[in-house]
Amino acid sequence: MVDYIIIGGGISGLSAALHLNRGGKRVLILEATSRIGGRMKTDMVDGFRLDRGFQVYLDAYPEGKQVLDYKALKLKKFTSGAKLFLPDGTIDVFVDPLKHPKYLFSSLGSRVGDLSDKLNLYALSRRLAKSRNRSIFKKENRTTLEVLKEYGFSDDMVNYFLQPFYAGIFLESNLRTSRRMFDFVLKMFKKGSGTIPAMGMEEIPKQIASQLPEGSIKTQVKCVSIDGLTANTKDGTQYKAREGVIIATENPTFLGKSGKLPDKLPAASTTCLYFSSERAPYKEGLIGLFSHEDRIVNNMAVMTNVSKDYAPSGQSLFSLSLRSQNMEKDKIIEAVKQDISPWIPASVTNEWKFIKSYDIEHALPNQAKVSYDLDIKTAKLADGLYVCGDYMLQGSINGALRSGRQLAEHLLTAH
Ligand SMILES: Cc1cc2nc3c(=O)[nH]c(=O)nc-3n(C[C@H](O)[C@H](O)[C@H](O)COP(=O)(O)OP(=O)(O)OC[C@H]3O[C@@H](n4cnc5c(N)ncnc54)[C@H](O)[C@@H]3O)c2cc1C
Numbered sequence: 440m441v442d443y444i445i446i447g448g449g450i451s452g453l454s455a456a457l458h459l460n461r462g463g464k465r466v467l468i469l470e471a472t473s474r475i476g477g478r479m480k481t482d483m484v485d486g487f488r489l490d491r492g493f494q495v496y497l498d499a500y501p502e503g504k505q506v507l508d509y510k511a512l513k514l515k516k517f518t519s520g521a522k523l524f525l526p527d528g529t530i531d532v533f534v535d536p537l538k539h540p541k542y543l544f545s546s547l548g549s550r551v552g553d554l555s556d557k558l559n560l561y562a563l564s565r566r567l568a569k570s571r572n573r574s575i576f577k578k579e580n581r582t583t584l585e586v587l588k589e590y591g592f593s594d595d596m597v598n599y600f601l602q603p604f605y606a607g608i609f610l611e612s613n614l615r616t617s618r619r620m621f622d623f624v625l626k627m628f629k630k631g632s633g634t635i636p637a638m639g640m641e642e643i644p645k646q647i648a649s650q651l652p653e654g655s656i657k658t659q660v661k662c663v664s665i666d667g668l669t670a671n672t673k674d675g676t677q678y679k680a681r682e683g684v685i686i687a688t689e690n691p692t693f694l695g696k697s698g699k700l701p702d703k704l705p706a707a708s709t710t711c712l713y714f715s716s717e718r719a720p721y722k723e724g725l726i727g728l729f730s731h732e733d734r735i736v737n738n739m740a741v742m743t744n745v746s747k748d749y750a751p752s753g754q755s756l757f758s759l760s761l762r763s764q765n766m767e768k769d770k771i772i773e774a775v776k777q778d779i780s781p782w783i784p785a786s787v788t789n790e791w792k793f794i795k796s797y798d799i800e801h802a803l804p805n806q807a808k809v810s811y812d813l814d815i816k817t818a819k820l821a822d823g824l825y826v827c828g829d830y831m832l833q834g835s836i837n838g839a840l841r842s843g844r845q846l847a848e849h850l851l852t853a854h
Pocket residue numbers: 446447448449450451452469470471472475476477478479491492493494495496497608660661662663687688689693709799801802803827828829830833834835836837839
């Protein structure tokens with residue numbers, strides 16, 4: 440019999456399992472789908488690596504540093520900044536010239552944001568880089584949009600850079616996400632870079648899983664109920680634990696609603712389309728941002744500009760992340776091409792080959808309120824029954840890893 444059963448093989452469950460195992464406990468992860476990784480999966484389609492929704496790993500994340508071997512992951516960095524597809528049909532760049540001096544003149548000359556915006560952003564990110572994460576997460580949970588105005592950024596800077604950039608991270612356009620996340624993410628970008636593992640985001644959960652003893656993970660095992668220290672699965676099998684059962688699923692309402700858990704629904708959703716072409720839409724390792732009103736596409740990323748391994752040789756792979764999910768499937772490709780046609784004309788998009796799209800209903804928990812530390816009283820549902828997951832702290836890889844680690848550390852001291 441194992442000491443702990445963990446239901447859900449996303450990175451929060453993997454993190455809990457790893458830290459419990461490092462503390463000498465025997466663990467068993469029960470994962471409903473055919474492989475671990477949860478929301479961090481990479482599908483191979485005709486030689487292309489498609490992350491299930493565009494996402495990046497920030498290499499300054501403090502939790503990742505404790506469990507990941509960056510060298511083995513072969514992390515590839517995005518250039519810090521963005522390529523701006525502006526509403527007037529022009530294209531500009533906004534890049535951190537301190538990290539990428541070759542962009543000094545183009546960035547200073549960027550029409551988005553005046554000099555005071557650029558100095559303001561620089562001073563703010565430096566200040567945040569020096570502040571402790573715990574202090575950032577003690578600030579009042581106000582909306583990011585409110586705070587951007589208070590920070591004194593101009594409307595152009597907000598509308599053409601900060602809003603689409605953070606909408607792409609928070610997966611919501613109104614920037615209702617807590618300002619704690621804005622500050623934390625800006626700090627992470629200042630201290631490091633947005634990256635992807637050379638072979639896809641799924642390499643991250645795979646690397647954590649590889650540190651667990653053989654036999655610690657069972658896939659295609661869907662848990663349907665829990666009685667005390669026994670997890671009952673869909674096929675009728677029962678798994679028993681000696682010390683505890685941890686629910687590490689994406690949805691806090693799993694197994695019936697518990698009034699104790701933070702209500703993080705409705706979750707943020709997104710749609711991500713992948714295309715390939717022999718000619719990349721642009722050459723830089725920059726995230727592309729669209730900012731015209733009523734846009735369909737919020738951001739694009741040419742994955743092969745950052746990691747060549749994402750596509751067969753001679754091909755470029757790029758993703759377009761949409762603001763809305765409510766699009767008719769047969770019209771979506773044409774609508775998307777039409778939406779970006781002022782900058783990328785039909786003569787170019789006609790060469791694009793559509794590969795696949797992902798609709799992700801539950802991409803991130805609602806982040807109007809986020810926290811830094813796991814409240815163990817909330818995470819303990821009953822004697823021997825616990826929860827962890829990104830929704831307990833913040834919707835990020837760091838938040839998910841941290842919730843699993845903090846729960847494990849509590850259990851290790853309690854038992
Ligand atoms: C499109 C997208 C973009 C993102 N962008 C970023 C980004 O740029 N940077 C960043 O830091 N974070 C990003 N995130 C967030 C990050 O991926 C998540 O916060 C993190 O992966 C959540 O991990 P988790 O373990 O909490 O949940 P999950 O990964 O959802 O894991 C839950 C697991 O539980 C399993 N499960 C559910 N029910 C059962 C059951 N009954 N029995 C057994 N197993 C079950 C599921 O199959 C799943 O594997 C993004 C997420 C998405 C989807």
